Amino acid sequence: MKNPITEKDKWFFEESVPYDVSGTKIGIKIKKKLYSGKSSFQKIELYDTYAYGRILVLDGIVQTSEKDEFIYHEMLCQTPMFLHENPRRVLIIGGGDGGALEEVLKHKIEKVWVAEIDAKVIEVSRKYLPSISKRAFKNKKSEITIGDGKEYINKYKDFFDVIILDLSDPGGPAKDLMSLDFYKKTKRALRKNGIISIQSGSFTCQPGLVSTIFSRIRKVFPYTEIRRAVVPCYQAGEYSFTIGSTADLEKITLKDIKKKYKKLKLDLKYYSPDIHFASKVLPKYLKEMIEK
Amino acid sequence: MKNPITEKDKWFFEESVPYDVSGTKIGIKIKKKLYSGKSSFQKIELYDTYAYGRILVLDGIVQTSEKDEFIYHEMLCQTPMFLHENPRRVLIIGGGDGGALEEVLKHKIEKVWVAEIDAKVIEVSRKYLPSISKRAFKNKKSEITIGDGKEYINKYKDFFDVIILDLSDPGGPAKDLMSLDFYKKTKRALRKNGIISIQSGSFTCQPGLVSTIFSRIRKVFPYTEIRRAVVPCYQAGEYSFTIGSTADLEKITLKDIKKKYKKLKLDLKYYSPDIHFASKVLPKYLKEMIEK
Numbered sequence: 001m002k003n004p005i006t007e008k009d010k011w012f013f014e015e016s017v018p019y020d021v022s023g024t025k026i027g028i029k030i031k032k033k034l035y036s037g038k039s040s041f042q043k044i045e046l047y048d049t050y051a052y053g054r055i056l057v058l059d060g061i062v063q064t065s066e067k068d069e070f071i072y073h074e075m076l077c078q079t080p081m082f083l084h085e086n087p088r089r090v091l092i093i094g095g096g097d098g099g100a101l102e103e104v105l106k107h108k109i110e111k112v113w114v115a116e117i118d119a120k121v122i123e124v125s126r127k128y129l130p131s132i133s134k135r136a137f138k139n140k141k142s143e144i145t146i147g148d149g150k151e152y153i154n155k156y157k158d159f160f161d162v163i164i165l166d167l168s169d170p171g172g173p174a175k176d177l178m179s180l181d182f183y184k185k186t187k188r189a190l191r192k193n194g195i196i197s198i199q200s201g202s203f204t205c206q207p208g209l210v211s212t213i214f215s216r217i218r219k220v221f222p223y224t225e226i227r228r229a230v231v232p233c234y235q236a237g238e239y240s241f242t243i244g245s246t247a248d249l250e251k252i253t254l255k256d257i258k259k260k261y262k263k264l265k266l267d268l269k270y271y272s273p274d275i276h277f278a279s280k281v282l283p284k285y286l287k288e289m290i291e292k
Numbered sequence: 293m294k295n296p297i298t299e300k301d302k303w304f305f306e307e308s309v310p311y312d313v314s315g316t317k318i319g320i321k322i323k324k325k326l327y328s329g330k331s332s333f334q335k336i337e338l339y340d341t342y343a344y345g346r347i348l349v350l351d352g353i354v355q356t357s358e359k360d361e362f363i364y365h366e367m368l369c370q371t372p373m374f375l376h377e378n379p380r381r382v383l384i385i386g387g388g389d390g391g392a393l394e395e396v397l398k399h400k401i402e403k404v405w406v407a408e409i410d411a412k413v414i415e416v417s418r419k420y421l422p423s424i425s426k427r428a429f430k431n432k433k434s435e436i437t438i439g440d441g442k443e444y445i446n447k448y449k450d451f452f453d454v455i456i457l458d459l460s461d462p463g464g465p466a467k468d469l470m471s472l473d474f475y476k477k478t479k480r481a482l483r484k485n486g487i488i489s490i491q492s493g494s495f496t497c498q499p500g501l502v503s504t505i506f507s508r509i510r511k512v513f514p515y516t517e518i519r520r521a522v523v524p525c526y527q528a529g530e531y532s533f534t535i536g537s538t539a540d541l542e543k544i545t546l547k548d549i550k551k552k553y554k555k556l557k558l559d560l561k562y563y564s565p566d567i568h569f570a571s572k573v574l575p576k577y578l579k580e581m582i583e584k
Contacts, residue, residue: 011317023342025303025319050315051497071575204524205343230522232496232529238522270575281570283363283562 012047015060017169017235020205026235028052028062034128039120041173046128052233054129056097058121059172065233069099069132072199074271075229075241075279077103080162080197082257082276083249087161089113091189093149094174095166096121098133104164105139106266114144115152117173150176156189163190165198170209178213183220183244193247196221203228203286204237211290217244225249226290227279229270238286304339307352309461309527312497318527320344320354326420331412333465338420344525346421348389350413351464357525361391361424364491366563367521367533367571369395372454372489374549374568375541379453383481385441386466387458388413390425396456397428398558406436407444409465414438442468448481455482457490462501470505475512475536485539488513495520495578496529503582509536517541518582519571521562530578
C-alpha cells in the first residue's frame, strides 16, 4: 500500500462525484499546474499531465482532457447530428470548452447557439485548451451567450433541431438541468423531429444518476436511446449518453448512417456508423440497472 | 489536491502495471485487509472493499473482484466457447481464482484442465473468494495441476478444443507466456478448429502490450479477433480480449450464436449474442493502435 504522498511526484486526486458509489479514487500525475481560480459558480483548475495532456477540472472533478476529449465530444454530438435527418439549428447548453461546438460545426448547419453559464470556463478553455475548440468560437455560425440554460430555454419554442446538454456533474451550477421540468422545456424548444443529447453520468460509479436521467427523458420523449463509451480520464468505468427524440429512431438503419457519413466526408476518431449501433448494445447487468 | 493520507480511511493504491503508459493511479477504499502473504512466485493480498467487495491483488495489481469478475470471466471464456463448434476439451492456463473454470463448466464439455503455477493463489481464492469459483474446483470434470504453463503445454499435441490464457500482467510469473514460441506451442496443443482466448491488456494504459500480443497471435493463427470490455476494478479504460483460431471465424453469424445460447439455456450477466458482435467493433483510434 504505497502512498502517493511519499513520492516526489505531484498527483491530482479527484474529488467525489455527485451520485457516486463511493470508494474509488483516481489520481493523475501532474507535470505543471497551469491555472487555478474561482468564478462566481465554481473552482476552475487546469493542469498539464503526463497521461492525458492538459486537463480541465471544475470543483475538483475532471471535465475534459486534450488526449481523449474526442471520445466524449463525438459520442455526445455526432450521435444526435447523425440521427437527425437534417440538423440546421443546434443549441449547446454548457460546453464551455468548445469541444461540442467544434463537433457540431463539422455538419452543414445554419447556426449553433452556445449557452454557457460561466464565462470564465470559456476564457480559460480558449487560452489553455485551444486544441479542443480549435477555431470554433470564431466561426461565424457560432453564437455564444453567457447565461443560465434554465432561463435561456424559456425564450424558445419550436425552434431547434438538436439540443446538446454538455453539463458538469449535478453538484455544481448544472444541478437544475436534469429536472423533468427542464427536459419538458427543451422538448418545447425543439422543432418537429427534434433530438436532445445528454451526457448522463457513469454506469459504474453513478448508476442512480444514469437511471434517473434516462427515466425522465423517457417520460418526456416518445423515443429514447442510451449509448455507452469509455472516457479514460474520467472515473472508472463506462459513461452513458442518452438521446431523446420526437421522431421514430428505430427506422434509421446502418445504411442510412453510412451514406450520411460518407457524404459529409467526415474523418472522426471514435464515432463511426458501426460504433453508432455497437455502442447501444448493453450487457444485461446495465440494461437492468437503467430499468430500475 | 486533497491527499488520501490525510484521511482517516484506508486506501489501497495499485502499483504500476507492466507496459503501462504511466501517470495514472487507482485507489480503492478498504474495509478490511483479509490476507497478506508471499508465495514462491508473488505477493498475494486480499482486501474487502466498499466499491468492489473482495479483491484479489497479486504483486500490487488488482486481479479480480467479487463485484465485476463476471465481466472479465464471461468475455474471456464465453467468447471462445461460443465460437467453437463443439468444445469438449478445454485448458485454462492460470486462472487460480476459479472464475474461468466456473464459466467453462456451464458448457457441455468432456473435461477441463487447469494449469496454475501458484498453489497459494488457488488456496487463498477458495478460502476468501468462494463466490467466484462457486463449486467449480470440486466438479468431477475439473482437473487441477500445479505447474508452469510453459512446461505443461509441451506434453500435449492435437488435444484441446479451447485454450484459455487467464494470466496476470507479464511482470510476474506470466512473463514468458506471451512469447511467439509459447503461442506456437498452444497451437500445436489444439485439435482441428481449435481456439485460443487471451486476456491481452488494457487498450488505454498498455497499448504496447495489446498490439504485441495481437500481432503475435496473428503470426501464429490464421484467424484472429479482438474484443473490448470495461472491467471497472482494473486501471482506467478498456481491456482487450484476443482470440486466435485455426477455423474461419467469419462464417459464424449472430443467428448461430443465438441458437447455441438458447440451447444451453444460459443466463449470463455480460456476454450475450449481441455483445459477442458489438464488442468487436472498434473505434478508429483503437484499430490504428493495434495495427501499429
